Amino acid sequence: MRSVTWRLRRRLGGCCVAERSEFEFFAKLSIGQYIPTGSVVHRLDPRVKLILGLFLVIAAIMISSIVSALILTVAVILGLRLARVQLRLAFAPLKIMIIFLFILALIQLLTIPQLKTDATVVFQRGVLKITDRSIVSAILLMVRFVVIVLGLSLFSFSTSSSEVIHGIEHLLRPLQRIGFPAHELTLAAHISLHFFPILVGEAEQLMMAQAARGADFGYRKWNFLRKLRKMLPLLVPLFIVSLKHAQNMTRAMESRCYSGGAGRTHYVRLHAQPADYLGLFLGCGVISSAMVVNLLHVDGTVWGLLRELVM
Amino acid sequence: MNEKVRKIVVSGVMGAISIFLGASHLGFIPWFAGAALTIMHVPVIIGAVLEGPLVGAVIGLIFGLFSLLQGAIAPTGPADVWFVNPLISILPRLAIGPIAWLVYRIARPLKELPSLALSGIAGSLTNTILVLGALGLFRYLPWELIGTIAVVNGLPEAALSAILTTAVVAAWKGIQTRRRGSSV
Amino acid sequence: MNPPLTPIVEVRKLSHSYLVGTELRVDSLREVDFAVSPGETVGLIGPAGSGKSTLLHHLNGLIRPLSGEVRVLGVSISQSSMRMPMVRTRIGLLFQNPENQLFEQFVGDDVAFGPRNMGLSPEEVRRRVRTAMELVGLPFSHKDRQITTLSLGEKRRAALAGVLALEPELLVLDEPTASLDPEGRKRLLRTLGEWRSVEGRALVIASHNMDDIVEMADRVYVLIKGSVVLSGTTRDVFTRADFLLGNGLGVPAATALMHDLSNRGYGVSLNALSDLEAAKEIGRLLRG
Numbered sequence: 001m002r003s004v005t006w007r008l009r010r011r012l013g014g015c016c017v018a019e020r021s022e023f024e025f026f027a028k029l030s031i032g033q034y035i036p037t038g039s040v041v042h043r044l045d046p047r048v049k050l051i052l053g054l055f056l057v058i059a060a061i062m063i064s065s066i067v068s069a070l071i072l073t074v075a076v077i078l079g080l081r082l083a084r085v086q087l088r089l090a091f092a093p094l095k096i097m098i099i100f101l102f103i104l105a106l107i108q109l110l111t112i113p114q115l116k117t118d119a120t121v122v123f124q125r126g127v128l129k130i131t132d133r134s135i136v137s138a139i140l141l142m143v144r145f146v147v148i149v150l151g152l153s154l155f156s157f158s159t160s161s162s163e164v165i166h167g168i169e170h171l172l173r174p175l176q177r178i179g180f181p182a183h184e185l186t187l188a189a190h191i192s193l194h195f196f197p198i199l200v201g202e203a204e205q206l207m208m209a210q211a212a213r214g215a216d217f218g219y220r221k222w223n224f225l226r227k228l229r230k231m232l233p234l235l236v237p238l239f240i241v242s243l244k245h246a247q248n249m250t251r252a253m254e255s256r257c258y259s260g261g262a263g264r265t266h267y268v269r270l271h272a273q274p275a276d277y278l279g280l281f282l283g284c285g286v287i288s289s290a291m292v293v294n295l296l297h298v299d300g301t302v303w304g305l306l307r308e309l310v311m
Numbered sequence: 312m313n314e315k316v317r318k319i320v321v322s323g324v325m326g327a328i329s330i331f332l333g334a335s336h337l338g339f340i341p342w343f344a345g346a347a348l349t350i351m352h353v354p355v356i357i358g359a360v361l362e363g364p365l366v367g368a369v370i371g372l373i374f375g376l377f378s379l380l381q382g383a384i385a386p387t388g389p390a391d392v393w394f395v396n397p398l399i400s401i402l403p404r405l406a407i408g409p410i411a412w413l414v415y416r417i418a419r420p421l422k423e424l425p426s427l428a429l430s431g432i433a434g435s436l437t438n439t440i441l442v443l444g445a446l447g448l449f450r451y452l453p454w455e456l457i458g459t460i461a462v463v464n465g466l467p468e469a470a471l472s473a474i475l476t477t478a479v480v481a482a483w484k485g486i487q488t489r490r491r492g493s494s495v
Numbered sequence: 496m497n498p499p500l501t502p503i504v505e506v507r508k509l510s511h512s513y514l515v516g517t518e519l520r521v522d523s524l525r526e527v528d529f530a531v532s533p534g535e536t537v538g539l540i541g542p543a544g545s546g547k548s549t550l551l552h553h554l555n556g557l558i559r560p561l562s563g564e565v566r567v568l569g570v571s572i573s574q575s576s577m578r579m580p581m582v583r584t585r586i587g588l589l590f591q592n593p594e595n596q597l598f599e600q601f602v603g604d605d606v607a608f609g610p611r612n613m614g615l616s617p618e619e620v621r622r623r624v625r626t627a628m629e630l631v632g633l634p635f636s637h638k639d640r641q642i643t644t645l646s647l648g649e650k651r652r653a654a655l656a657g658v659l660a661l662e663p664e665l666l667v668l669d670e671p672t673a674s675l676d677p678e679g680r681k682r683l684l685r686t687l688g689e690w691r692s693v694e695g696r697a698l699v700i701a702s703h704n705m706d707d708i709v710e711m712a713d714r715v716y717v718l719i720k721g722s723v724v725l726s727g728t729t730r731d732v733f734t735r736a737d738f739l740l741g742n743g744l745g746v747p748a749a750t751a752l753m754h755d756l757s758n759r760g761y762g763v764s765l766n767a768l769s770d771l772e773a774a775k776e777i778g779r780l781l782r783g
Binding site: 202205206208209210211212213214215232233234236237240241 | 552555557583584587588589590591593595596597598608609612613657658661
């Protein structure tokens with residue numbers, strides 16, 4: 001189980017590469033943000049984390065009260081601290097996103113007015129109409145995304161990709177009995193994950209081989225057709241080589257008597273400990289409380305209280 | 312048994328390619344004004360054409376999941392924020408494979424190569440229409456803008472998808488094209 | 496007495512690491528010195544993971560040096576003014592399993608890929624493709640064959656032709672005979688021999704096959720864990736059999752035989768590198 005970092009190259013059209021060779025960045029490509037800090041959260045059964053994660057996302061989507069959204073946000077941040085993840089790291093993608101989020105919220109605010117009967121119009125000029133409801137929903141939009149992003153970050157920092165897949169497979173196993181191919185799906189996901197680094201190596205090799213024949217891979221040129229003609233000598237062989245790998249992998253699996261998931265014993269077995277149940281209980285408790293608060297419609301009261309405090 | 316194992320492996324391998332195209336710059340072919348045509352859905356189409364609609368759906372699932380995670384954890388642009396919603400990132404992508412396969416099956420008895428191109432187009436358009444449609448239904452974008460994007464971005468993407476699908480499947484299956492010989 | 500020739504490629508104190516700044520950092524090359532001059536054939540041997548491929552990738556600028564210097568035809572490639580694609584067409588690099596890089600439908604088109612990238616006229620492209628194909632033993636008429644119909648040996652020859660069509664001065668090959676049958680191997684080595692007989696050309700071969708090296712190379716570098724631990728003429732290097740074997744490398748079959756005989760008490764010279772020399776040595780022994 002490797003600890004790896006996720007680095008994405010931003011596609012800035014026409015931007016050229018730094019002094020380092022054009023090919024080396026491939027080495028940095030890897031999946032997952034897993035940082036093993038050995039915290040309590042890391043040691044939780046992946047199934048607990050999966051369930052809580054799903055619950056969190058559903059709750060985030062369903063709530064319509066800002067107070068609830070804030071409760072969830074605080075909960076996730078606490079989770080991140082528990083996992084001993086540097087908040088700086090977790091908030092990094094948000095820094096990039098915050099502007100986009102803002103623009104999106106603005107777009108929604110201005111183009112889709114909330115024409116509910118109990119909405120009071122706060123601002124109106126010509127066609128543009130902003131109601132208090134639309135402001136709330138714009139803020140909710142942003143907070144919702146923040147919760148989901150931070151939650152997913154927390155999950156990915158504390159769970160390695162292998163753990164995730166084993167967790168999913170265990171959770172879905174009961175469905176196997178009614179014909180849902182849980183085992184096959186998770187195996188496919190597993191193969192994807194493990195084939196990825198091989199693929200990166202092949203891609204790098206291909207890029208270098210074609211470049212050695214004079215194909216210029218520096219992204220300095222804008223021309224679409226040229227870029228296309230550079231891409232095909234790389235893409236087509238990449239697919240073909242991968243399909244050949246797939247053929248070999250299939251034969252290798254068959255020659256080791258693999259014949260589907262039925263009746264197979266498992267090498268990795270997940271055993272839930274009391275600590276896991278406790279974590280599940282606490283996590284569900286927090287999220288449920290946010291949903292209860294949502295139902296109580298406390299937003300108005302809280303808003304009133306705040307205004308009184310400020311006045 | 313032979314079939315089943317191969318289908319699983321191809322799903323995994325094509326899924327990895329889709330992720331790879333998304334995570335590296337290779338998956339984005341620059342078009343005008345900084346916009347890009349993506350080919351991340353092409354592995355889905357190729358997998359579906361070679362191994363069937365179920366495999367296509369699985370690869371689509373992997374593609375969708377990845378685009379969701381990318382949007383949440385490592386976004387590269389404003390659009391990524393929308394993809395955090397699974398109904399936008401995952402659901403439409405499940406359809407790409409089966410539809411591409413269907414088109415291929417229908418057109419194939421007529422002629423092999425054009426049916427590959429058609430399935431490439433169909434798969435790409437499915438991706439474009441369903442994703443943009445979802446964006447519209449969720450009110451993330453106004454419909455007029457969606458229409459423009461669909462044409463300006465979606466059509467060239469479909470053409471690109473057709474070219475790539477045809478090139479790869481023809482090479483893999485050793486299918487002969489109309490060309491008689493080398494142009495040298 | 497010939498004046499010393501400017502090396503085609505000269506490498507000084509070259510160091511390279513992968514994934515600098517992460518916890519996965521690997522030092523692949525440590526202060527390597529290397530040079531190839533016109534007319535030479537240089538061999539590069541080393542166990543897997545020793546950095547052979549990394550070194551080769553520096554030779555035509557695919558990787559730029561982390562520290563140290565790489566000079567191609569007298570000019571340092573660290574200068575960004577160097578147009579890499581042009582360098583790469585004067586130094587041809589054939590990768591391991593080059594069959595994977597073939598992407599065109601027809602043989603002729605794939606061989607033409609390089610020359611076309613150079614922007615040459617169709618007539619010139621055609622001439623180069625013809626010359627390259629015939630050199631590797633593929634008749635020009637085969638240009639219309641589908642690549643999917645070629646055997647492994649033919650594909651490898653097609654890939655080599657693709658590189659030769661660039662008409663480089665230096666040809667660098669990474670494991671050129673891997674997976675080839677004896678016939679294929681002989682043919683490849685013969686092609687290389689023919690190619691390098693033209694004045695001014697040089698060859699670099701990285702291989703695990705010691706017999707290849709003995710047959711083709713004038714000088715050899717031994718790379719272990721990123722450092723050059725031994726270099727010299729082919730004979731100098733391979734007579735250090737114990738050193739090589741101790742570091743996980745092999746020796747030519749003939750040398751191994753001589754060592755075996757010697758261990759059994761026969762007074763043979765350990766100096767035989769090729770089959771011919773071994774035969775002569777055994778003949779000498781038999782004559783008493």
